[in-house]
Amino acid sequence: MEEFVAEFEELGGATVKWLKNLYRFTEESLLPVVHSEITCKELSTCLVKCLRRICLNCIDPCCQQGKHELSLLLNYRFVSLCELQSQQKSPCCSHLAWSASQFEEWSQGKESFPDGHKPLSRTDLLLCGYLTDKICNIPGTSEITGEQSDGNLYLQDKNGFIPCEILKLDPQWLGHLVLFSSWSYIPVKDWRPHGIETGYLEIMEAPCLVLPKQSVDKLMGPSSLNVLLPDTAIHLLNKGVHRQRVKLNIAGELCRLSSVLSIRGKTFFFFFLSSFTSDTCLPVVIKVPDKLMWHQCLEVSKQYIITKVFISSLQGTDYKVFVVSSSSDFYNYNEGIVKEQTLAEFMQATNTSLVPPAPNEGSFQKRQSMSQSPQSTMEEVLESKESKIISYHGVISKVLNCRAGLYELDGRFGLCVAYQQLVNYGRGLRPGAQVEVFDAHVHVKVSDHLPHIMLCCCLRSTLQITRFSRLSTEYHPFSPSCNIYIHLLFKYNLDLPSYLWLVHVIDTFVQRFCPCYTSQQHMLKCGTNAGIIGTLFN
Numbered sequence: 001m002e003e004f005v006a007e008f009e010e011l012g013g014a015t016v017k018w019l020k021n022l023y024r025f026t027e028e029s030l031l032p033v034v035h036s037e038i039t040c041k042e043l044s045t046c047l048v049k050c051l052r053r054i055c056l057n058c059i060d061p062c063c064q065q066g067k068h069e070l071s072l073l074l075n076y077r078f079v080s081l082c083e084l085q086s087q088q089k090s091p092c093c094s095h096l097a098w099s100a101s102q103f104e105e106w107s108q109g110k111e112s113f114p115d116g117h118k119p120l121s122r123t124d125l126l127l128c129g130y131l132t133d134k135i136c137n138i139p140g141t142s143e144i145t146g147e148q149s150d151g152n153l154y155l156q157d158k159n160g161f162i163p164c165e166i167l168k169l170d171p172q173w174l175g176h177l178v179l180f181s182s183w184s185y186i187p188v189k190d191w192r193p194h195g196i197e198t199g200y201l202e203i204m205e206a207p208c209l210v211l212p213k214q215s216v217d218k219l220m221g222p223s224s225l226n227v228l229l230p231d232t233a234i235h236l237l238n239k240g241v242h243r244q245r246v247k248l249n250i251a252g253e254l255c256r257l258s259s260v261l262s263i264r265g266k267t268f269f270f271f272f273l274s275s276f277t278s279d280t281c282l283p284v285v286i287k288v289p290d291k292l293m294w295h296q297c298l299e300v301s302k303q304y305i306i307t308k309v310f311i312s313s314l315q316g317t318d319y320k321v322f323v324v325s326s327s328s329d330f331y332n333y334n335e336g337i338v339k340e341q342t343l344a345e346f347m348q349a350t351n352t353s354l355v356p357p358a359p360n361e362g363s364f365q366k367r368q369s370m371s372q373s374p375q376s377t378m379e380e381v382l383e384s385k386e387s388k389i390i391s392y393h394g395v396i397s398k399v400l401n402c403r404a405g406l407y408e409l410d411g412r413f414g415l416c417v418a419y420q421q422l423v424n425y426g427r428g429l430r431p432g433a434q435v436e437v438f439d440a441h442v443h444v445k446v447s448d449h450l451p452h453i454m455l456c457c458c459l460r461s462t463l464q465i466t467r468f469s470r471l472s473t474e475y476h477p478f479s480p481s482c483n484i485y486i487h488l489l490f491k492y493n494l495d496l497p498s499y500l501w502l503v504h505v506i507d508t509f510v511q512r513f514c515p516c517y518t519s520q521q522h523m524l525k526c527g528t529n530a531g532i533i534g535t536l537f538n
Helices: 002-006 013-033 040-055 081-087 100-108 230-239 289-296 343-350 364-370 378-383 484-491 496-513 532-537
Strands: 063-065 071-073 092-095 125-135 148-157 160-166 176-180 182-186 200-203 225-227 248-257 261-263 266-274 281-286 303-313 320-324 330-332 338-340 388-401 406-409 413-416 434-444 453-456 462-467
Touching: 002 013, 002 040, 013 040, 013 125, 013 148, 040 176, 081 125, 081 148, 081 160, 092 100, 092 125, 125 160, 148 266, 148 289, 225 248, 225 303, 225 343, 230 248, 230 281, 230 320, 230 343, 248 281, 248 434, 266 289, 281 289, 281 303, 388 413, 413 434, 413 496, 434 496, 453 496, 484 496, 484 532, 496 532
Parallel strands: 160 200, 225 338, 281 320, 413 453
Antiparallel strands: 063 071, 092 182, 125 148, 125 176, 148 160, 182 200, 248 266, 248 303, 261 266, 266 281, 303 320, 303 330, 388 406, 388 434, 406 413, 434 453, 434 462
């Protein structure tokens, strides 16, 4: 420590004391998780340089200028994840490079606060850790299972990890030590489903990499790629190839992105790449654990190149899809690096031939209805009572029933996510958050006790957060596990009107009998020892 602090002794006693605390934090919390040979002094120096880069762009008067143009926020202190989770009981935020006027402008915003909510309180804490999509044990289990990816992001230090939500992930941040300059911590409120023990982080600005990049290969990307476009690649799904798992590159516009699904212990998601000139779509499935983080990076309506995919059939069906392999990667579509292949060129280059489909197999092109659905406008929906498909952008104004997966948008519409798995337990779905819903089913006047217009997400729908809430609203987790609402929904295969009626009946029981006659926990207990509701409907 002495050797590290000696470089800054001329900056004054307050700065030296601050640097000593930084060194201790680095030694105790960060050094054990850094996957490289580096000394504590070197790592502490890198952390100071990282802070300096942030402070050079900071207009906050609390930044103190010193020798060598070193800027330090002396009012801030580093906090371990364990300390944050155990001591912070209310929502808070930290904006390292924001001035007081910037924070006030952000917190007040242009919209009025719903239901008297207040803006997030600002705290002078610094967060630094190892950003990863792999953890050593899955939440909700006590056994150590080795590093696994479950489709979520985590910030990790020596003492543990905490889930993170990032609006748009850059894959190059993963596996690196990062410093968050703008973040919110949202603790769990009241009911905690199995697997949810603590709160989570909402990352509002891109993190700063503490250590210099070791390689620029990924930054540069490929110089040239042979690519099959959808109008050509579709023939491989229709007929197939005689060589198994021959790999190819495909490209197109991402027109649909599913949520991350977990079925029978398998976690995966799928998306569709559409042609630039026709209605042809290619189905792509991702089930490689190391590639699940792509879901955090891909955006609907953007154009991509997907490399080294192969063709496979969905289990128990003849439905062929492209499957991402462990060596696959994705890049933004760039005509300068794309060399479009014809079907004949691909066959010759890979020494393959087409296999005619079996008599009972239909052409994939004839099954396009599985991937494309006509979109409706809100005006068309209001004129008809029939269910339609729509995309919508709005603000969550209220959590109607977190266990039932019901929310309110813009004070006018309802949003149901009960039919859609949310492997992140609905993190970020707080009042004040802006969301975008793609391919939602819209139902009109299906319940007298909820908004007359309901947007219902299915497995093919996409629910994305486009801006985190600035309000001090709690996190109400949504989990299908041990959830009486979801258990009855799928047990009886309910449609939306029937499910909303069920929710109303359960809520009526809870309001009338809890807590005077029984606890809410006993009323809604689900599983082998079912509670009152489970016994009643069984």
